[in-house]
Amino acid sequence: MSEVRDAIARAGRLVVKVGSSALTTAGSGLDVARLDALVDAIADRVARGTQIVLVSSGAIGAGLAPLSLGARPKDLATQQAAASVGQLALAHAYAESFGRYSLTVGQVLLTANDVVHRAHYRNAQRTFSRLLALGAVPVVNENDTVATEEIRFGDNDRLAALVAHLIGAEGLVLLSDVDALYDGDPRSGSTRKITEVTSESDLEGLSVGRSSSGLGTGGMMSKVAAARTAAAAGIPVLIAAAEQARSALGDADVGTAFTHASTRMPARRFWLGYAAGSRGRLWLDDGAVTAVVRHRRSLLAAGIIGVDGDFQAGDVVDLVSPEQVVVARGVVAFDVTELPELIGRSSHELPPEQRREVVHADDLVPLRRRR
Numbered sequence: 581m582s583e584v585r586d587a588i589a590r591a592g593r594l595v596v597k598v599g600s601s602a603l604t605t606a607g608s609g610l611d612v613a614r615l616d617a618l619v620d621a622i623a624d625r626v627a628r629g630t631q632i633v634l635v636s637s638g639a640i641g642a643g644l645a646p647l648s649l650g651a652r653p654k655d656l657a658t659q660q661a662a663a664s665v666g667q668l669a670l671a672h673a674y675a676e677s678f679g680r681y682s683l684t685v686g687q688v689l690l691t692a693n694d695v696v697h698r699a700h701y702r703n704a705q706r707t708f709s710r711l712l713a714l715g716a717v718p719v720v721n722e723n724d725t726v727a728t729e730e731i732r733f734g735d736n737d738r739l740a741a742l743v744a745h746l747i748g749a750e751g752l753v754l755l756s757d758v759d760a761l762y763d764g765d766p767r768s769g770s771t772r773k774i775t776e777v778t779s780e781s782d783l784e785g786l787s788v789g790r791s792s793s794g795l796g797t798g799g800m801m802s803k804v805a806a807a808r809t810a811a812a813a814g815i816p817v818l819i820a821a822a823e824q825a826r827s828a829l830g831d832a833d834v835g836t837a838f839t840h841a842s843t844r845m846p847a848r849r850f851w852l853g854y855a856a857g858s859r860g861r862l863w864l865d866d867g868a869v870t871a872v873v874r875h876r877r878s879l880l881a882a883g884i885i886g887v888d889g890d891f892q893a894g895d896v897v898d899l900v901s902p903e904q905v906v907v908a909r910g911v912v913a914f915d916v917t918e919l920p921e922l923i924g925r926s927s928h929e930l931p932p933e934q935r936r937e938v939v940h941a942d943d944l945v946p947l948r949r950r951r
């Protein structure tokens with residue numbers, strides 16, 4: 581058994597995420613038999629003392645049939661209407677299903693705004709911790725009905741990775757209609773199963789696509805992105821089929837395991853790097869990229885060649901290289917209106933009140949290259 585599967589099998593606190601494609605069927609909506617089978621596996625693990633937060637998609641899929649909608653709608657307003665109807669059905673089905681084991685569920689609907697603001701992030705943290713302490717199973721989904729295009733997570737894989745860090749989970753299990761990551765979409769021909777991802781090089785050359793069932797949102801692409809985010813933050817991740825939930829939560833050799841970083845990323849750094857919303861961009865020259873990314877130094881005005889966005893001192897901004905790659909994120913110490921006359925100038929050329937770092941090293945998180 582791999583180290584990741586072993587860690588998940590022994591974890592005291594887990595996030596399990598299940599996708600629409602594993603819970604709903606095109607045409608007939610929510611599949612209660614499949615939902616019950618998933619709940620059987622989770623309840624078994626809860627009975628053995630593990631605290632589980634379930635991130636469940638499926639609201640839109642479950643809302644289609646009651647509204648006489650055929651395929652998944654393309655426009656946001658109809659998706660939101662379907663989610664509004666479907667979320668109620670989904671929550672009801674979970675309450676009934678966990679009820680078979682005398683387990684109580686608590687619904688937690690989150691928008692991206694609830695985790696990009698640090699105070700909200702802490703509030704959500706407190707609610708989860710209380711629900712778990714009271715023995716309930718939190719069932720999470722994106723708050724689809726109030727999320728606009730700009731403030732959407734967009735996919736629950738990302739939401740699950742954020743929640744996993746937020747609650748201090750010791751493992752993240754992403755369950756879908758496919759049993760693992762393959763080197764190409766298994767629906768479109770012969771492909772090779774990837775059982776372990778131990779480094780970035782294991783992901784090179786793979787063709788990782790969008791959902792082809794028409795039910796899911798992000799496809800394997802968003803699962804891999806979420807797995808990389810959580811693994812980099814120190815959380816073991818397993819991608820597996822919902823049908824194999826019991827094995828995935830046990831110690832069987834199923835799915836694709838993502839080896840996690842050996843140290844857990846502190847909450848503030850994780851929030852900065854992955855959760856917080858960016859209000860603008862600072863364009864760096866090559867020297868500044870090296871200083872910030874390789875030497876973990878503060879960003880000074882002299883290394884900045886351009887600024888855009890609408891930010892104030894204290895907001896989070898992206899730091900972008902001359903190759904247009906976001907190389908880091910950090911909390912900026914100036915308003916956007918102050919910076920144009922400072923950038924490119926050395927500290928000794930600046931008036932004393934402006935002689936400070938633009939982004940202090942303590943408020944800065946270098947990012948790995950994005951795919």
Ligand SMILES: Nc1ncnc2c1ncn2[C@@H]1O[C@H](COP(=O)(O)OP(=O)(O)O)[C@@H](O)[C@H]1O
Pocket residue numbers: 598599600601602637755756757758760761762763764765766767786787788789790791792793794795796797798799800801
């Ligand atoms: N390289 C790949 N390996 C596995 N699945 C892939 C790959 N590329 C694309 N996919 C597709 O991603 C789908 C799973 O994503 P999605 O439908 O969004 O699931 P969910 O609803 O569970 O989030 C699979 O059914 C598969 O068709």
Ligand SMILES: N[C@@H](CCC(=O)OP(=O)(O)O)C(=O)O
Pocket residue numbers: 598599600601636637638639640641663721722724734735736737795796797798799
């Ligand atoms: N919040 C939406 C699901 C969004 C989503 O990420 O779906 P999926 O790719 O199936 O995990 C819903 O409940 O329908």
